[in-house]
Amino acid sequence: MTAIRLDGVSKVFEGEHLAVDDLSLDIADGEFLVLLGPSGCGKTTLLRMIAGLERVTAGDVWFGRTNGTQLAPRDRGVAMVFQTGALYPNRTVQENIMFPLQIAGQDDAAASSTAAGLADVLSIGSVLDRMPRTLSGGQRQRVAIGRALVRRPDVFLLDEPLSNLDATMRTELRQEIGAMTRDLNVTTIYVTHDQVEALTLADRIAVMRDGRIEDVGTPTQVYNDPATAFVAGFLGTPRINLMAATVHVTAHHRVALDFGTQSIALSPTDRRSLILRHHDGARVIAGARSSAFSLVTDDDPANQLTGTLRAFEFHGQQSIAFVQCGIEIVDPDTVGRIVPAHAQQSAGDGSTGRRTGSDGAAGRRTGGDGSTSRRADGDGSTGRRADGDDSTGRRADGDDSRGRRADGDGSGGWRAGGDGSAGRRTGSDGSAGRRAGGDRSTGRRAGGDGSRARGSGGDGSADRGDGGDSVWSGTGMRDRSASFVAKLRSRLRPATPPPAEPISPPSHRRADLVLELPADTDLPRGTRVHLALDTTQLHIFDHTGHRVDRVTR
């Protein structure tokens, strides 16, 4: 059992591929934290850096008061379960589970008894003598979990453990993982791109994009009060409707959101009105989940949007309506994505912010067009050697990048409103203190013996790790690499002055509002529909996708 602190952690893969970008986060002792995000955002890389299976290019990983950045995997008190629980094929279920205890020197009788007890808890007591090849996928994952937990690790890491299971098995095992980790009170980090798993399991969810945390909070917070348009779009089915709007301030300081052919008024007492009335003409994004809309009749005086029902789908429990209102709909996946400087320049013709945005993002992540340009700028390794700076350089660069981001956020004149730093801010604000190790720490602590050696990777992760590599053990080397990361980042986002438009403009990929309606709603296609919009349920983002009203966790 231990708290974890990630302090400015970055990972650069070969080819200047920045997979994790200056990420800071506190995870409380006993907390269940879910890393949620789309494929390729850096979740697994981050998990592997915590496990010691991947070198940290810059930053530090703390386990309690111990700086574990240089610790070998087996010395971290960490156990990890992978997507496909790798088992020893020639050992029975019981032998698989008891193996870590045997390695630790426990006698066979005691190890066997502990393994059998744990197998019962995991509902695999009846298959103790079976070989792994005869098990279902769900049973195999249970064995892998048992083997990881048998030595009571301080930290339990799970990387998409349910992704190969069918829906029923996922639900079942998901609930068991939740119950078991709470009973054991082990600090758990769980990687998934499945929002249901995240919302149902987590004490807190950290939503990642492009190697950074965009938002972190309880499931209710990130769902009901998302810090960015991307987070709002990632959580919830159907996806939130993100409508491009222009702020219109009347002579009487009333604020309306103008969607082109139609508009809605905000209540004068709405706190967003108080912010937006200073931003007449600003482009914003109004996010409304389906629940914010209700079907009304034409003469209803409420704030209304009118449209034509283009399609209507029966989904059993409810129906989904696609309503054309002539409103530009913003794609949550691209809004606010940072465009590398070279991609902006090379886009040149300005024809397509959209294309620039996605090329830029891909380039940065895959070393596609982006890496070519970067090399032209100068080789990363040369920069690193030439720099050869100490930690001061790193901190200066780091601060610089933070400041730059804050500037960038506000480039649309939104500095007073949303600074968009919620992820970073909440990630490092000592939220550990808030959770205070959970109310559930007592039982677990009483049960464990607290020894660090205890949890040394029951899954054999120690054998696979490279965290003890002596090349990386020198402080100077790490600081130089930190400096390298800062340099690399500065090429992605130029330091000063901030580019006029560092953020890819929102792209609009669909023209329908998507609404959930009762299953028995009877509406033919082509019907003219009137939708009342409850503006108190609106989330309003600036053009970079950050909330205009500050999100504090």
Ligand SMILES: Nc1ncnc2c1ncn2[C@@H]1O[C@H](COP(=O)(O)OP(=O)(O)OP(=O)(O)O)[C@@H](O)[C@H]1O
């Ligand atoms: N060993 C590696 N060498 C180079 N690039 C890598 C390596 N491992 C991961 N990457 C890249 O780093 C980025 C982050 O990968 P990572 O596996 O951490 O993402 P993820 O969020 O876990 O994705 P998924 O949900 O698909 O597993 C990806 O673009 C990936 O291609």
